[in-house]
Amino acid sequence: MSIKEYRTASRAHGGLIAVRDTPGVAFGDRVRITDSAGDTRDGQVIRAADEEVLILVFEGIEDLDLEDIWVRFLDEPVEIALSPEILGREFNGLGEPRDGRPPVLSNIRRPVGGSAINPAARTYPREFIQTGVSTIDGLNSLVRGQKLPIFSGSGLPHNRLAAQIVRQAKLKDEDTSFSIVFAAMGVSYADAKFFRDEFANSGVLRNVVMFVNLADDPPVERLTLPRTALTAAEYLAYDLDRHVLVVMTDMTYYAEALREVATAKGDVPARKGYPGYLYSDLAEIYERCGRIHERHGSITMMPVVSMPSDDITHPIPDLTGYITEGQIVLSRELQNQGIYPPVHISPSLSRLMKDGIGKDDTREDHPHVAAQLYALYARALETRNLASIIGADELSERDRRYLKFADDFDKRFVAQDEAEDRSIDATLNLAWDLMSAFPREMLTRLSETELAKYYRAAESE
Amino acid sequence: MPDKHRTGTVRDINGPIVTIDLPGVRSGEQVRIGEIGLVGEVISLSGQQAVVQTYEGTDGVRPGEPAMGLGWPLSVELGPGLMGGIFDGVQRPLSKIALQSGDYIARGLDVPALDRSKQWEFEPSHDLEPGQAVGPGTVLGTVQETEVVVHKVLVPPGIQGELEEVAPAGEYDIESTIAHVRDAKGTSHRLSLYHRWPVRRPRPYHQRDDGVSPLITGQRVIDTFFPQLKGGKGAVPGPFGAGKTVVQQQIARWSNADIVIYVGCGERGNELVDVLESFPKLEDPYSGRKLMERTLLVANTSNMPVVAREASVYVGLTMAEYYRDMGYDVVMLADSTSRWAEALREVSGRLGQMPVEEGYPAYLSSRLAAVYERAGRVETHGAGSGSVTLIGAVSPPGGDFSEPVTSHTKDIIETFWALSKELADARHYPSIDWVTSFSGHVHTAAEWWHEEVDRRWEQRRTEALALLARDAELSRIVNLVGPEALSDAQRWQLEGAALIKEGVLQQSALDDVDTFCSPDKQFALLDLALSIYDKGMALIEIGVPVSELADMPQLAKARRCKSMYNSDQVAEIRTFAQEVEQAFEGIRLEYAKQSVD
Numbered sequence A: 001m002s003i004k005e006y007r008t009a010s011r012a013h014g015g016l017i018a019v020r021d022t023p024g025v026a027f028g029d030r031v032r033i034t035d036s037a038g039d040t041r042d043g044q045v046i047r048a049a050d051e052e053v054l055i056l057v058f059e060g061i062e063d064l065d066l067e068d069i070w071v072r073f074l075d076e077p078v079e080i081a082l083s084p085e086i087l088g089r090e091f092n093g094l095g096e097p098r099d100g101r102p103p104v105l106s107n108i109r110r111p112v113g114g115s116a117i118n119p120a121a122r123t124y125p126r127e128f129i130q131t132g133v134s135t136i137d138g139l140n141s142l143v144r145g146q147k148l149p150i151f152s153g154s155g156l157p158h159n160r161l162a163a164q165i166v167r168q169a170k171l172k173d174e175d176t177s178f179s180i181v182f183a184a185m186g187v188s189y190a191d192a193k194f195f196r197d198e199f200a201n202s203g204v205l206r207n208v209v210m211f212v213n214l215a216d217d218p219p220v221e222r223l224t225l226p227r228t229a230l231t232a233a234e235y236l237a238y239d240l241d242r243h244v245l246v247v248m249t250d251m252t253y254y255a256e257a258l259r260e261v262a263t264a265k266g267d268v269p270a271r272k273g274y275p276g277y278l279y280s281d282l283a284e285i286y287e288r289c290g291r292i293h294e295r296h297g298s299i300t301m302m303p304v305v306s307m308p309s310d311d312i313t314h315p316i317p318d319l320t321g322y323i324t325e326g327q328i329v330l331s332r333e334l335q336n337q338g339i340y341p342p343v344h345i346s347p348s349l350s351r352l353m354k355d356g357i358g359k360d361d362t363r364e365d366h367p368h369v370a371a372q373l374y375a376l377y378a379r380a381l382e383t384r385n386l387a388s389i390i391g392a393d394e395l396s397e398r399d400r401r402y403l404k405f406a407d408d409f410d411k412r413f414v415a416q417d418e419a420e421d422r423s424i425d426a427t428l429n430l431a432w433d434l435m436s437a438f439p440r441e442m443l444t445r446l447s448e449t450e451l452a453k454y455y456r457a458a459e460s461e
Numbered sequence B: 001m002p003d004k005h006r007t008g009t010v011r012d013i014n015g016p017i018v019t020i021d022l023p024g025v026r027s028g029e030q031v032r033i034g035e036i037g038l039v040g041e042v043i044s045l046s047g048q049q050a051v052v053q054t055y056e057g058t059d060g061v062r063p064g065e066p067a068m069g070l071g072w073p074l075s076v077e078l079g080p081g082l083m084g085g086i087f088d089g090v091q092r093p094l095s096k097i098a099l100q101s102g103d104y105i106a107r108g109l110d111v112p113a114l115d116r117s118k119q120w121e122f123e124p125s126h127d128l129e130p131g132q133a134v135g136p137g138t139v140l141g142t143v144q145e146t147e148v149v150v151h152k153v154l155v156p157p158g159i160q161g162e163l164e165e166v167a168p169a170g171e172y173d174i175e176s177t178i179a180h181v182r183d184a185k186g187t188s189h190r191l192s193l194y195h196r197w198p199v200r201r202p203r204p205y206h207q208r209d210d211g212v213s214p215l216i217t218g219q220r221v222i223d224t225f226f227p228q229l230k231g232g233k234g235a236v237p238g239p240f241g242a243g244k245t246v247v248q249q250q251i252a253r254w255s256n257a258d259i260v261i262y263v264g265c266g267e268r269g270n271e272l273v274d275v276l277e278s279f280p281k282l283e284d285p286y287s288g289r290k291l292m293e294r295t296l297l298v299a300n301t302s303n304m305p306v307v308a309r310e311a312s313v314y315v316g317l318t319m320a321e322y323y324r325d326m327g328y329d330v331v332m333l334a335d336s337t338s339r340w341a342e343a344l345r346e347v348s349g350r351l352g353q354m355p356v357e358e359g360y361p362a363y364l365s366s367r368l369a370a371v372y373e374r375a376g377r378v379e380t381h382g383a384g385s386g387s388v389t390l391i392g393a394v395s396p397p398g399g400d401f402s403e404p405v406t407s408h409t410k411d412i413i414e415t416f417w418a419l420s421k422e423l424a425d426a427r428h429y430p431s432i433d434w435v436t437s438f439s440g441h442v443h444t445a446a447e448w449w450h451e452e453v454d455r456r457w458e459q460r461r462t463e464a465l466a467l468l469a470r471d472a473e474l475s476r477i478v479n480l481v482g483p484e485a486l487s488d489a490q491r492w493q494l495e496g497a498a499l500i501k502e503g504v505l506q507q508s509a510l511d512d513v514d515t516f517c518s519p520d521k522q523f524a525l526l527d528l529a530l531s532i533y534d535k536g537m538a539l540i541e542i543g544v545p546v547s548e549l550a551d552m553p554q555l556a557k558a559r560r561c562k563s564m565y566n567s568d569q570v571a572e573i574r575t576f577a578q579e580v581e582q583a584f585e586g587i588r589l590e591y592a593k594q595s596v597d
């Protein structure tokens, strides 16, 4: 650590300070700024030139007296100390304890920035994770190493769903549980407490590392927090061979913090004031998950993204969707009908489902059942729409069947109790129950063999 | 290559943009930055100072560190050993890098694209004699690069003269001499199995030709409805999750190209792994050989440095042109050109250039046009005709097609496969929207289809599109006043359109049988759907109620035919079509009898 301190801060503007005559300062260096009262702020070099360096001050530059500060270049990146002891602990975005206990002592220290995984070192994720939630397991299956966000909105039960998944997630025929890395950015005290209690009550706390930055903590710390959390996840996965599930909430606050900093730096905005590099920045975070050749552990990621004004085209969910391997979308409409979890399957998607389901992984009929349910539901929603315009009485016999299917599907397949852990078999059987309300000939996505084995018509009528 | 690299000093580091002092450096020149030797490219000059865009992260670099000019522009190595490989955005071999630096990509690595130690079996051309005049494109000999790709060793562009000698058949590594050519000035040029070419300069050819035959992709909505020609340029725009990557991967798998170059430009790592893991197991439906033997990947994933993303498209194109010059039909897929454009935006923003639309620089459209202009079918210098087909995915923010990248691309390309969120949400795949998509190649493609498949192709295609348009109109009516308002004939039109959608347009990439559909099968399915519609309509005209037709089990089977019969079983589809015809005829006779009674 360098001991040299500079008193040459020359100007301050928009979250940045400039310091003159600091030869040889490295781009990206960490900076500590101390004022006359002895208070410190952290920062980072975001431009390094001969004559002058620009420093982004994480805590902001309010009340900073340039005449009266010492700037120290730490000559090291943001690092975190790692050991198995991190499990059961709670840290802030810089990896400092938040739980009143002493810092983790370890000679394993890793920079939180990470570097890009070589695509040639990855293996394709294909192990089915049973979450016990029908809309996910049956229609948008999650696999080990996938990044699958929950798109939500204010007041929707994304936290409860995330907690349910954390409680229930397991490999189909395996008992090994996941280690959980929980990253909270800009959330309320109540939300953080909800998760803390959840983990404690379900007895998994010994297997959880929490990284927390609350709504009233410095926003800039949100920028390092997911990186710190993922560095811990990588340690658990690749040093300790664990399967790690990373829950990150809420990526929207992360992106807003990024916008704040970008605006301060004067970066050219792309959409809604977010900088053009928001995509790459988010990708640096999301792409840290996956499966790597010859490594036993894995990192699976479930970020929560709240959609501002429920708008899925808003830059944050939009860019997230362009990076992640699908999304689980919650709907206010279903929520208003009292359906939990209010998963709207139409815009939901799992791109990695195809290699994780079927004969050897779940059940041979699974791929076609999913395709058929989607086709029926799409048509059923059209019919519901039509019925709302012209009235259900005007519908044909066939259309009324679809209408009933839509209702049954929402009430029986989508809805389930928060404590209900449905096996994939139960989910698929339920699907067949619902599909059997249609005559066989209409189920064109299913093969004759599957129909012969599972179709059980008439008795349901 | 200069024997002495010039060195200078780093002055200013602003993310990927680094200013250096380096007298005599040229615009476009490659430089190495800092102690760790990051690779970069000079993008502008002012006096002694040069502005460099680096292809790697600049964390830790300090003013005062050295900078070194390498003397050549960003170039790629062209020679045997490219096929089956995976390279980063500046053509570093990622599998080798994994051996060197492990699971994560280290910075400052210097690994050549082509394997120096591998021996290749070189077979000289029989008709070559010392003393003979040779020039760019003269085939000096061949190397069997993979089981399907015969690599023609050509005299590189710029070299013209008298052949002094050519190496005899035998094993050579890529650096061994395989020929000497003496130019008009008397200088002798040593040629080996590979050469370098600057990626930003299109490779020369003899002359441009028009496209003549369609690129068969095995995807019905593409081949039958919105065909692409070999040598054409196309775009696949669509919101996230609509199916752009699947369309591109399907083309990489099943198209009748000789060479496929897949550029993953700012997209997901797992998508490249999917190709890397699945292609070596899949067989090309034409040659029966493993697909990986004709495929090459360029990977700059979304988490890799942004500036290299800009380069990756040119790196891919240059390799595509190189194989084109051997007389091959090459398809290059770029997923996604929006991420490429964002890299331009990123650099231009750092340089403080004036943004015009959504932060993009004014030169976005001309750069895009120049990229697509490198596609085309050409008469090569010495190997007959070859082509580069370029298909770019476009990822519009919020799925809004009026944004700059989509709208400029639309003006440039000839084939536009617009993906729709509504179709994707309803799991109608490929979600190519038949209303907003277009192809400027229908008439040219028709000549091929009429010759090779069926003379009624263009007419049938038009009928199907008309029926789909009618369906859209009728659906609007239904949504206003309900289905009861429709006549039986109109309802049958809805049934007919539904049959086209499900039985022809929808095609699951995940269905083992239907993932590829030969042109014969494509036409058989289209013809089946339309003849069911035509025959049914004739019955309705004589008074048969639509309900009697709509519930016929044959209709369900017609929707399933695509997955029941593979491309070798077109005869079965035709037989089934006859069965349907008989069933209709039965109804007709029945009905005629009733009305007499």
Ligand SMILES: Nc1ncnc2c1ncn2[C@@H]1O[C@H](COP(=O)(O)OP(=O)(O)OP(=O)(O)O)[C@@H](O)[C@H]1O
Pocket: A321, A322, A323, A349, A350, A351, A352, B238, B239, B240, B241, B242, B243, B244, B245, B246, B247, B267, B395, B429, B430, B431, B507, B508, B509, B510
């Ligand atoms: N032809 C198809 N057959 C079957 N499934 C498909 C097809 N096309 C798309 N899909 C489904 O849609 C998913 C998303 O497709 P894809 O990854 O190609 O989207 P994209 O447009 O490339 O999205 P992004 O812009 O986020 O990369 C696939 O994982 C697959 O489940």
Ligand SMILES: [Mg+2]
Pocket: B244, B245, B246, B267, B335
């Ligand atoms: Mg894609």
